[in-house]
Amino acid sequence: MIIVRSPLRISIGGGGTDLKSYYSQEGGFLVAAAIDKYVYISLSKRFTKGLLLKYSKIENCQTIDEIEHPIFREVLKALNPSDLSLEIDSMADIPGGTGLGSSGSFTTALIKAVSSFDYKVLRPNEVAELACHIEIDRLGEPIGKQDQYIASYGGVTSFTFNKDGSVLAKPLEIERQTIYDMEDNLLLFFTGFSRSASAILKDQNVKSQSNDREMIDNLNYVKQLGFRSQQLLESGKLSEFGELMHEHWEHKKRRSGGMSNPKIDEWYKLAMNNGAIGGKLVGAGGGGFLMFMAKDRNQLRNAMNGAGLEEVRFKFDFEGTKIMMSS
Numbered sequence: 001m002i003i004v005r006s007p008l009r010i011s012i013g014g015g016g017t018d019l020k021s022y023y024s025q026e027g028g029f030l031v032a033a034a035i036d037k038y039v040y041i042s043l044s045k046r047f048t049k050g051l052l053l054k055y056s057k058i059e060n061c062q063t064i065d066e067i068e069h070p071i072f073r074e075v076l077k078a079l080n081p082s083d084l085s086l087e088i089d090s091m092a093d094i095p096g097g098t099g100l101g102s103s104g105s106f107t108t109a110l111i112k113a114v115s116s117f118d119y120k121v122l123r124p125n126e127v128a129e130l131a132c133h134i135e136i137d138r139l140g141e142p143i144g145k146q147d148q149y150i151a152s153y154g155g156v157t158s159f160t161f162n163k164d165g166s167v168l169a170k171p172l173e174i175e176r177q178t179i180y181d182m183e184d185n186l187l188l189f190f191t192g193f194s195r196s197a198s199a200i201l202k203d204q205n206v207k208s209q210s211n212d213r214e215m216i217d218n219l220n221y222v223k224q225l226g227f228r229s230q231q232l233l234e235s236g237k238l239s240e241f242g243e244l245m246h247e248h249w250e251h252k253k254r255r256s257g258g259m260s261n262p263k264i265d266e267w268y269k270l271a272m273n274n275g276a277i278g279g280k281l282v283g284a285g286g287g288g289f290l291m292f293m294a295k296d297r298n299q300l301r302n303a304m305n306g307a308g309l310e311e312v313r314f315k316f317d318f319e320g321t322k323i324m325m326s327s
Contacts, residue, residue: 001044002116003325006109007034007317008093008100009150010188010282010291012233013248014226018144018161020136022219028161030226031172031233032150034317037093039105040324043113044087051076052087071107074134079114088113094312098190099281099288104147107131108321116323124320125169128152154320156182158230178236183316185238185294187301189271189309191264193287221251242277242293249280264290267307274303 014030022028046052053059053072064084067073072088088110096102108131115122122130131148135141145167149159153169156179160168174182225248232241249268253259260268264281267290271279275296282289289312294300301311 001042001325001327002113002323003040003042004109004113004116004321005038005040005324006105006112006151006321007154007319008037008039008102008105009034009147010100010186010289010314011146012156012226013229013244014223015146015283016144016252017219017223017226018146018159019142020144020165022216023161024163024165026216026220026223027163028144029158029223030146030161031156031158031229032146033156034150034154034320035100035314036317037100037312037314038317039093039102039109040091041106041109041113042089042091043117045083046085046087049085051084054088055090070139071103071110071134074138075107075110075114078130078134078138079111079118079120081114082118086117097288099283101147101151101283103135103141103143104131105151105321107135108148108151112321112323116326124152125167127321128167152321155318156233156316158226172230173234175236178233178238179316181236181238182233183314185297187292187294187297187304188282188312188314189267189290189292189304190312191267191281191287191290191309193261193264218251218254222248225251238293239277239295242279242295244278245280245291245293246272246278249278252280267304267309270303270307271300275299 009032012031012033017023017028017030051061059068061067064073064076092102094100108127111127111130128149132145135143145161149167149169150157156172156174158170158172225244228244232244271292275294276292277295279290279292282291292300
């Protein structure tokens with residue numbers, strides 16, 4: 001049996017510049033952080049022929065082409081395991097559609113598990129690159145590369161997306177005390193809204209591909225916010241980073257009408273009046289998790305809990321996609 005876990009993520013700054021429609025023209029840059037909430041894949045040999053796949057559904061297939069789940073199907077096609085008598089189970093700490101990059105984490109975990117079954121060792125960049133190829137190129141999802149890369153690498157990491165499609169990963173040089181302060185004062189609250197990242201990002205993709213000047217200018221500005229986020233975190237200036245989050249959110253909302261809604265705006269205002277320095281929706285927008293930098297975390301928790309939002313506490317993950325057990 002092989003058990004693999006892959007971390008979910010929070011986007012720190014520069015999100016949206018990792019889509020090919022943008023970085024192929026301008027080059028992208030962002031900072032993301034892996035957190036200790038995971039997608040798990042377990043893989044074991046069966047004594048009967050065929051593939052037994054367990055996720056929100058159960059599939060029992062004799063061939064790869066029969067598989068309904070697109071990522072299961074394309075990962076198995078790409079890696080072509082030597083034995084198709086397999087049971088593969090998927091579990092997650094937090095459900096999909098909540099803005100924490102679960103699809104990328106699922107894909108990287110599955111790639112790591114299936115490749116390990118045939119004793120293939122893939123480096124983090126190889127896992128991330130294959131995951132992006134499957135989700136973006138094979139399946140045609142209008143998404144970026146952030147989720148697959150931060151899940152593979154872990155940590156609080158910057159990613160440079162070059163025009164030729166290559167990616168440079170570099171861990172931020174953050175003091176240990178700053179990491180602790182971030183874990184204490186970055187708070188995540190679930191809005192109760194789930195959404196499809198693909199639907200929200202499609203609009204950005206179309207506008208970037210058509211060289212819409214307003215969209216390109218917005219993303220150029222967001223990329224600079226990514227660089228500023230890195231500078232502030234490496235300098236330990238968390239209050240200023242919180243203010244930058246607010247600036248980031250205001251610009252992010254301008255990219256698409258589906259980025260926010262009146263209820264999310266109401267909760268955001270409540271947080272800003274009760275101990276938050278700044279915040280934003282994590283991920284593509286439209287739902288999922290609100291993240292805030294707090295100056296008074298107890299006041300903020302009380303206000304958001306009083307409004308019915310559940311907090312998810314987290315620490316950072318510095319291991320990335322990894323094998324937990326192999327026997």
